[in-house]
Amino acid sequence: MREQHATERHVPVLIVGGSLSGLSAALFLAVQGVECLLVEQRPSTSVHPRARLVTARSMELFRSAGIEEAVRKAGDPGPIGFVVADTLADEHYVPTGDHHDETLDISPTGMRLCDQQQLEPLVLGRARELGAQVSFGTRFEGLVQDPDGVTATLGTADGSASWTVRCDYLLAADGIRSPVREALGISRHGPGLLGRSVSAIFDADLEPVLRGRRAMAVIVRKAGAFLFARGNSEARMWQLGFPLHEGIDLSPEGLRERTQELVRVAADAPELEVTVHSAMAWESEALVADSFRSGRVFLVGDSAHAMPPTGGFGGNTGVQDGHNLAWKIAAVRAGTADEALLDTYDAERRPVADFTVQETLARIGQSSAQSRATVQLGYCYPSLLAGVRGKDGADEAAVEEGSVTENPHEPTGRPGTRAPHVALDHEGRRLSTLDLFGGGFVLLTGARGQAWRSAVDGAECEVEVRTVVGPGEHTAAQELVYTDVDGTFLSSYRIGPHGAVLVRPDGFIGWRTSQECSGAGERLGEAVRSLVGR
Known part of the structure; x- marks a missing residue:
């Protein structure tokens, strides 16, 4: 029987969604001294690498929150460029352009490569250290707004119990499908679905074909796939990305076999031992919400803007959303600012999201060092x-x-x-x-x-x-x-x-x-x- 409880508590800010954007919002609120509760239906932080590039601006914000060095230590100083080859065994790789860090002379941090499953625990740990409360295995079920606040219904991940929490403000960091955004009826604009792909994490000894060569990613033409290094330079962990064509078996076994097949084609090594740890299908979209605010609810991260992974700007834009909003909520709660200040969140961040989505679409073909610097630090x-x-x-x-x-x-x-x-x-x-x-x-x-x-x-x-x-x-x-x-x-x-x-x-x-x-x-x-x- 499903248990129901009365309102258990009041928190100034409730954050729904505990991926990078939500965790970062909790961190920046905690830095500002604002009590917050983050709820996430998954049992833990991300186990799949997902995004990898931490832009210079995000690094600057993590620096201000005291975790810059931790991110550097967990990340990889390796090359950030893409190269093209027929197979990994090719004698020469062809670079896709100039991919040096163009922010080093205009930022105290520069950018960094750090897999999301390594980054999120660092953000979580620092947020908790500063007082943020985080509850995994807790899902959002609904909300009711009034002029004085928001009442959110939460439940256990297995649906066995539910309860309500009262908050002054709710931050929806609950992803591209965003149940909060859907409940509010906020529409989106943009091209929409761009394609479907598979992302797989595997272990294999590729050094015999790589021969010490390194790149952030290799576009392998014969396999029709992208190969990404994961972890540090000595790691054997890799990520393979490939388009999801009609007829591909989406069962766990089917995705495992397809990944093994493509890795062997990419390495030009039919007998290569490949251990697949996880494989997931996902959709690439380009959409921006028509409003980032509805009353006392704010959209943050993918709930506000979905963008293709080109350039790695999606998660970073979400990090910066939370930073923009945190000090404003703190100022309003402290009485040093009027409620009207919170309207500037939508006015400031939505045009940035529109621009960034357009830039990621343009980068599918090519990009310049100047355009990369502009997206990171020039908005x-x-x-x-x-x-x-x-x-x-x-x-x-x-x-x-x-x-x-x-x-x-x-x-x-x-x-x-x-x-x-x-x-x-x-x-x-x-x-x-x-x-x-x-x-x-x-x-x-x-x-x-x-x-x-x-x-x-x-x-x-x-x-x-x-x-x-x-x-x-x-x-x-x-x-x-x-x-x-x-x-x-x-x-x-x-x-x-x-x-x-x-x-x-x-x-x-x-x-x-x-x-x-x-x-x-x-x-x-x-x-x-x-x-x-x-």
């Missing part, structure tokens, strides 16, 4: 610029209206863009400007920005002041002072020594002024109010 929030236009319009006239990206190698420092990485020194410790963000709002000033440093006393929420000076330059600032190691701070942020830049907790520029002006306190206060929805 913008035009709506943020629109919100501050007129409050400091002197240096915004040249901005392209509605632009969703900029070249991250040529940062503009304009509102709505990621605050550029600049190497800093503080009392002999080397760090990045990005290391200054993540708590509250941060006001960056030049050596002679005293008027702006004094103006923070009139701000309606806490604003931390950080002064950046050039090599050998002196300042009267009493706050924390950092040395601009390469002398690029002012040019990267496009301000003068009397100017200032206000950076949001998520590391995006909210406002800037290139010079000193009268009424600094009023100007800064107006900017802060705009950025918190007031």
Whole structure:
């Protein structure tokens, strides 16, 4: 008999779905000090590798949460490029393009290869360490919203019991099929289904045909398949991806035999011993939800945007969704921001999702180093610029209206863009400007920005002041002072020594002024109010 329980508890935030996007949202909420409960119907984190590329931006966010080094240690520093061959035994492999890490000079982290089944436990562990609660084997069954919150019905994975949880906000990170999104009736737009494929994990000794050669992936023409290395360079674990044609036996035994057959063709080794550990069929789609918010429910990750695996941007976009939303929920709960701030989640993240889906579709044919860097670090929030236009319009006239990206190698420092990485020194410790963000709002000033440093006393929420000076330059600032190691701070942020830049907790520029002006306190206060929805 099915057991039913009364409402057991209240949590500020309930997260439905415990894959990478949901776990990351829990982590970033915990970093912000927001209590949350994550429920996942599976018994554990992912056991299939799924995504592998951790983009530079995701690495920057994991750095801010304290797990960058753990991800590096668990991951693989190996090559990130694709090559093409008739078989793995070919004398020469043909590279598909230039696949160096184009973010190393504009990010303190760069990108990393780390299988999702290795990454998720790291995110989970840190989230729990910071106070997030995670319940596996728990499924979502339904929800009811009212003006004050959400009542969600949850149940055991086997359906033997159910109960309700009351929350202020619910984050739906429950995947492409998203029962939460379907319950809300949110439609999607885009090309839809692109194809069906099989992903299989197997063990085999391929070194005799590889002969020490390495690549992130090999497109094997004779097998009609993709071969991905898994784990570190010494591992024998591999992933094979191949299209799901009509007539293929989808039973576990059928997929196992088909995988073994294709691996032997790929290796040009008919007698090769191949042990298949898992094989799963999946669908590639390109769809974006028509809204990322419905009342007190927010779509995060694949529930908001489904995209093909080309480029590895799907999971990374989901990671960044949660980061964008976490500080906003924290600010509203703390009373330092109005509820209207939460509307900016849809306004900011949905255009990014639309752009990223289009970029992944374009990359099916080819891509450039510039386009890869732009997708990782160059996306913008035009709506943020629109919100501050007129409050400091002197240096915004040249901005392209509605632009969703900029070249991250040529940062503009304009509102709505990621605050550029600049190497800093503080009392002999080397760090990045990005290391200054993540708590509250941060006001960056030049050596002679005293008027702006004094103006923070009139701000309606806490604003931390950080002064950046050039090599050998002196300042009267009493706050924390950092040395601009390469002398690029002012040019990267496009301000003068009397100017200032206000950076949001998520590391995006909210406002800037290139010079000193009268009424600094009023100007800064107006900017802060705009950025918190007031």
